[in-house]
Amino acid sequence: MNPVILCYATATLLILKFMDSAGLGAVARPEVTFTPNWGKVFTGESIIITCVVESTVENPIIFWYKNGNQWKIDKQMFTIDYTKIEDTGDYQCRAPTGDVSEIVRLEVAYSYLILQVPSSVYEGDDVFLRCYSWPGFSLRRTLFYKDQSAFLPSDGGNGLLLSNFKKDMAGKYKCVKKDEQTAIATYSDETFIHVRELFSNPVIETEPNQTIEGDRMTLTCDTSLTKHREITELLFAFYMNGLKVQSFNSSNKYLIPSIQLEDSGNYSCEVKTSRKNVRKKSQEMNIQVQGKYLVMCH
Numbered sequence: 001m002n003p004v005i006l007c008y009a010t011a012t013l014l015i016l017k018f019m020d021s022a023g024l025g026a027v028a029r030p031e032v033t034f035t036p037n038w039g040k041v042f043t044g045e046s047i048i049i050t051c052v053v054e055s056t057v058e059n060p061i062i063f064w065y066k067n068g069n070q071w072k073i074d075k076q077m078f079t080i081d082y083t084k085i086e087d088t089g090d091y092q093c094r095a096p097t098g099d100v101s102e103i104v105r106l107e108v109a110y111s112y113l114i115l116q117v118p119s120s121v122y123e124g125d126d127v128f129l130r131c132y133s134w135p136g137f138s139l140r141r142t143l144f145y146k147d148q149s150a151f152l153p154s155d156g157g158n159g160l161l162l163s164n165f166k167k168d169m170a171g172k173y174k175c176v177k178k179d180e181q182t183a184i185a186t187y188s189d190e191t192f193i194h195v196r197e198l199f200s201n202p203v204i205e206t207e208p209n210q211t212i213e214g215d216r217m218t219l220t221c222d223t224s225l226t227k228h229r230e231i232t233e234l235l236f237a238f239y240m241n242g243l244k245v246q247s248f249n250s251s252n253k254y255l256i257p258s259i260q261l262e263d264s265g266n267y268s269c270e271v272k273t274s275r276k277n278v279r280k281k282s283q284e285m286n287i288q289v290q291g292k293y294l295v296m297c298h
């Protein structure tokens with residue numbers, strides 16, 4: 001009787017990754033904020049400038065930058081009591097050992113009318129725009145514009161609320177007011193609204209990256225949420241060949257306890273905020289499960 005030799009031919013699990021190199025910038029960068037939170041003010045106003053930074057010490061020393069140059073070493077928070085045109089500029093900050101923040105612009109205007117928008121806007125924010133005339137200079141009938149569309153003030157006065165700000169809402173906004181007396185002369189101002197990413201484009205990952213039929217496999221949906229909107233709750237869903245295999249859940253993992261050949265396919269994941277409708281989908285990852293099988297040899 002010929003001995004039967006059992007040969008285990010273990011095929012490797014082939015994972016082809018179709019992914020872009022989405023930036024997973026997990027490092028918490030500091031941020032310059034203004035109080036009140038406007039990127040544009042009139043001359044003679046008072047504003048507080050703060051460097052929002054993670055620090056192990058209380059009242060850390062901050063390196064301040066203005067228009068790209070090192071400007072001063074100061075406290076984390078300071079006040080400009082009476083803004084001047086020269087205070088206009090691009091502000092940045094950093095802790096002695098950390099990264100430098102993104103640029104936040106302050107514009108100080110000596111004019112009749114300014115369109116005020118928050119100095120930094122993230123996807124999903126409710127953004128309040130204020131068409132603000134020089135105190136004592138009476139203007140009326142406010143209208144806001146974006147591209148060819150006009151919007152009436154949402155509060156009947158000077159303000160426009162844009163809920164759940166999306167990337168495609170970024171751009172140049174304008175507001176117009178008429179003179180109280182003549183109702184003919186018009187004044188206007190334009191301001192650009194940039195929008196910052198709330199969380200990075202998700203990337204789907206597998207663990208382990210070499211599995212064979214019957215093995216346990218975990219898919220992870222990896223993204224990073226900005227530190228500046230940390231309380232945002234993210235939910236994750238998983239798809240196979242475009243069909244949902246795990247509904248939105250706070251867990252960013254999808255577990256397949258025993259992967260089978262028919263689990264081969266294109267996997268992707270989606271991230272959304274629990275309260276605001278900010279959604280992003282990952283690229284697909286093709287997973288080909290290959291069998292663990294017996295081959296009879298002589």
Ligand SMILES: *[C@@H]1O[C@H](CO)[C@@H](O)[C@H](O)[C@H]1NC(C)=O
Pocket residue numbers: 209210
């Ligand atoms: C697979 O995982 C091993 C160990 O975790 C790692 O060294 C290797 O670089 C990974 N290969 C790929 C293609 O990701």
Ligand SMILES: *[C@@H]1O[C@H](CO)[C@@H](O)[C@H](O)[C@H]1NC(C)=O
Pocket residue numbers: 241265266284286
């Ligand atoms: C998976 O994606 C690849 C590349 O985009 C495509 O050619 C293939 O048809 C997809 N497979 C399925 C089952 O959707």
Ligand SMILES: *[C@@H]1O[C@H](CO)[C@@H](O)[C@H](O)[C@H]1NC(C)=O
Pocket residue numbers: 247248249250251
């Ligand atoms: C989220 O997933 C966990 C673990 O798989 C499960 O226990 C929980 O019920 C899920 N929650 C929702 C809302 O589906």
